[in-house]
Amino acid sequence: MALTSDEKKQAIETNRRHETDTGSPQVQVAILTGRINDLTVHQRRYRHDYASRRGLLKMVSNRNRLLKYLARKDWPSYRELIGRLGLRK
Numbered sequence: 001m002a003l004t005s006d007e008k009k010q011a012i013e014t015n016r017r018h019e020t021d022t023g024s025p026q027v028q029v030a031i032l033t034g035r036i037n038d039l040t041v042h043q044r045r046y047r048h049d050y051a052s053r054r055g056l057l058k059m060v061s062n063r064n065r066l067l068k069y070l071a072r073k074d075w076p077s078y079r080e081l082i083g084r085l086g087l088r089k
Helices: 005-015 025-045 050-073 075-085
Strands: none
Touching (some): 005 025, 005 075, 025 050, 025 075, 050 075
16 A cells, blocks of 8 residues: 555656755655555555545645645646646646
8 A cells, every 4th residue: 555665766766856855846746646546546445444535535635735836836847747647637
């Protein structure tokens, strides 16, 4: 269910803005997207796992807030990120 360290490193490598970047909104959204995708698969199999569902909804909400922030602050970066991650719009 959780991201492996390799998957997390991959998300950081492909979305960071500079050499030591690990906390920019782009990186946070990429990591959350990986976790959301994993939990979505889990949720399809275990439909009555309500604790995981709550966590999934919190992650989706957090990602949405980060994307709104990024769209407001840096539109080109936002468009590039959602295209690369295959998200909405």
